[in-house]
Amino acid sequence: MxxxxxxxxxxxxxxxxxxxxxxxxxxxxxxxxxxxxxxxxxxxxxxxxxxxxxxxxxxxxxxxxxxxxxxxxxxxxxxxxxxxxxARVTPHCYGVTCAYPEPQRLGVDRWLAVLAAYRRDPGPSLVVDCGSAVTLDLLGEGGAHLGGYIVPGLGLMRRSLYRDTDAVKVSPALVPRMPLSPGRDTAAAVNRGLPLMVLGAIERAYAELWNVCRDSPAPHIWLTGGDSAFLSTLSPLSDRFAHCVVDDLVLEGLALTNP
Missing domain, CATH: 3.30.420.40 (ATPase, nucleotide binding domain)
Known part of the structure; x- marks a missing residue:
C-alpha cells in the first residue's frame, strides 16, 4: 500500500x-x-x-x-x-494572495488553514486556530488574505496568571456550553474570563472583516485547533455566527502547497 x-x-x-x-x-x-x-x-x-x-x-x-x-x-x-x-508560505497559492509584504514571516500553519478554508468556500472567511496561541486570519473577496491577529490561547493565559500572580491560581473548569455570566468567586471569574477574551477577539475580528466585505454575504468562521470544539459551544459564537469546526484544517492545506 x-x-x-x-x-x-x-x-x-x-x-x-x-x-x-x-x-x-x-x-x-x-x-x-x-x-x-x-x-x-x-x-x-x-x-x-x-x-x-x-x-x-x-x-x-x-x-x-x-x-x-x-x-x-x-x-x-x-x-x-x-x-x-x-510547506512554505508563498506570495500566492491556490488563488489566495498573502497579505504579508514578506510572506515567509507568516506562520505556515496560518497560511495552510487559510488555503484550506478557501478551498472549502471561496467567500469571505475568518479562520481561527485555537491552539497555544489563538490566530485569527481574515480572508476577503477574491482570495485576498487581509492579515490577522495573534492573542494568547486559553492555556497560555491561565499559566501566565498562575505564574505571575499570588491569588489567581485557578484550576481549569471549562465545560461545553458553560455560561459566561460574571463569576462570583475567583475560580469562576478566571474560568469564564479566559474564553470571554478569546470570543471577544473573534467578534472584533469578524466585525472588521465584515466591514471590509460589506457587499458580500456574511463571512463564515472556520475553527480549528485544540480548543476549537469547546469554544464553538459558547454563546455568542454558538448561536449568532455561522461557523464550522474542522480538526484537520491545517493538514488539509498541505495538499495545496505540496500537491
Whole structure:
C-alpha cells in the first residue's frame, strides 16, 4: 500500500494523519494521532502504521523552528527512507494572495488553514486556530488574505496568571456550553474570563472583516485547533455566527502547497 504521511508540528504537540489513495484520486484517512512536541528528540518508536503502510510521501507543517525541522527530517528520512517535504508560505497559492509584504514571516500553519478554508468556500472567511496561541486570519473577496491577529490561547493565559500572580491560581473548569455570566468567586471569574477574551477577539475580528466585505454575504468562521470544539459551544459564537469546526484544517492545506 502507498500512503502519504502528514504532520502538523506545533509548539506543544504534533498532529499527524495517514492518507491512503482510493478511486478517482480521492484519499481516506487510515490513521491519525498526536505526538508530544519533544518526540523527535528521543528514541521512541514511530506509530506502527507509519512503518507498515508503505509511506512514499511525507508533508509537514512546522512552526517549531529550524532546529526542530532538522530533527524531524533526520528521523523520518532515516526510519522511513523518505525525505519529508516542508510547506512554505508563498506570495500566492491556490488563488489566495498573502497579505504579508514578506510572506515567509507568516506562520505556515496560518497560511495552510487559510488555503484550506478557501478551498472549502471561496467567500469571505475568518479562520481561527485555537491552539497555544489563538490566530485569527481574515480572508476577503477574491482570495485576498487581509492579515490577522495573534492573542494568547486559553492555556497560555491561565499559566501566565498562575505564574505571575499570588491569588489567581485557578484550576481549569471549562465545560461545553458553560455560561459566561460574571463569576462570583475567583475560580469562576478566571474560568469564564479566559474564553470571554478569546470570543471577544473573534467578534472584533469578524466585525472588521465584515466591514471590509460589506457587499458580500456574511463571512463564515472556520475553527480549528485544540480548543476549537469547546469554544464553538459558547454563546455568542454558538448561536449568532455561522461557523464550522474542522480538526484537520491545517493538514488539509498541505495538499495545496505540496500537491
Amino acid at each position: 502507498v500512503a502519504i504521511l502528514e504532520l502538523d508540528q506545533g509548539n506543544t504537540r504534533c498532529k499527524w494523519r495517514l492518507l491512503v489513495p482510493e478511486a478517482e484520486g480521492e484519499s481516506r484517512v487510515a490513521g491519525r494521532g498526536v505526538l508530544a512536541a519533544e518526540f523527535w528528540l528521543g528514541n521512541d518508536d514511530f506509530p506502527s502504521c507509519w512503518v507498515e503502510s508503505g509511506v512514499n510521501r511525507i508533508r509537514i507543517a512546522n512552526v517549531a523552528g529550524a532546529e526542530r525541522e532538522k530533527q524531524m527530517a533526520a528521523r523520518l528520512s532515516g526510519a522511513l527512507g523518505v525525505a519529508p517535504e516542508f
